[in-house]
Amino acid sequence: QKEVEQNSGPLSVPEGAIASLNCTYSDRVSQSFFWYRQYSGKSPELIMSIYSNGDKEDGRFTAQLNKASQYVSLLIRDSQPSDSATYLCAVWYSSASKIIFGSGTRLSIRP
Amino acid sequence: DAGVTQSPTHLIKTRGQHVTLRCSPISGHKSVSWYQQVLGQGPQFIFQYYEKEERGRGNFPDRFSARQFPNYSSELNVNALLLGDSALYLCASSFITSGANVLTFGAGSRLTVL
Numbered sequence: 001q002k003e004v005e006q007n008s009g010p011l012s013v014p015e016g017a018i019a020s021l022n023c024t025y026s027d028r029v030s031q032s033f034f035w036y037r038q039y040s041g042k043s044p045e046l047i048m049s050i051y052s053n054g055d056k057e058d059g060r061f062t063a064q065l066n067k068a069s070q071y072v073s074l075l076i077r078d079s080q081p082s083d084s085a086t087y088l089c090a091v092w093y094s095s096a097s098k099i100i101f102g103s104g105t106r107l108s109i110r111p
Numbered sequence: 112d113a114g115v116t117q118s119p120t121h122l123i124k125t126r127g128q129h130v131t132l133r134c135s136p137i138s139g140h141k142s143v144s145w146y147q148q149v150l151g152q153g154p155q156f157i158f159q160y161y162e163k164e165e166r167g168r169g170n171f172p173d174r175f176s177a178r179q180f181p182n183y184s185s186e187l188n189v190n191a192l193l194l195g196d197s198a199l200y201l202c203a204s205s206f207i208t209s210g211a212n213v214l215t216f217g218a219g220s221r222l223t224v225l
Binding site: 004006032034042043044045046049088090092096097098099100101102103104 | 144146151152153154155156159166167169199201212213214215216217218219
């Protein structure tokens with residue numbers, strides 16, 4: 001099992017709709033989770049961090065964490081063409097002192 | 112404030128050569144992490160340094176090495192380059208090295224090995 005797994009996509013969503021991105025992780029003791037956005041040819045930039053079970057909202061973005069199911073997701077409401085990018089899920093593995101990234105999900109917002 | 116700066120931005124090497132990549136963290140950040148990103152994949156963890164000490168190491172061969180200097184800048188060295196080392200090398204800095212370890216990435220150094 002991969003340490004952090006994401007569906008590679010591409011995920012195509014119409015403009016104005018909700019985009020839902022999912023991620024699972026293998027380490028039961030992980031406590032810190034991150035979503036990064038990466039535009040083509042650019043470096044990753046942080047969108048959200050989440051540390052507790054439940055939802056965390058920031059503008060059009062909502063991160064959801066379920067530690068029992070080892071599952072973290074990102075919802076993007078009112079999707080815009082500028083949201084078209086690769087979204088990377090990242091998990092802090094304390095046992096190895098490292099943040100592990102998934103392979104990313106390519107999101108395309110169609111006008 | 113300056114963000115994470117990396118140099119060089121692009122470089123081309125041939126097989127067998129070595130390369131040194133440099134990174135300056137955000138002012139006040141004491142931790143530097145290095146990642147390799149091959150096209151179409153997520154960043155792969157190589158090293159993390161905090162206060163000049165190695166705190167984490169990924170599954171990379173001994174050809175890869177790094178160090179952190181007293182001013183918290185860092186170098187990544189790769190010896191005996193292989194074609195498969197062609198990738199974007201990302202440096203990220205953070206204030207601490209715990210679970211709240213939010214990484215800020217530099218623009219990256221794109222290495223092409225011919």
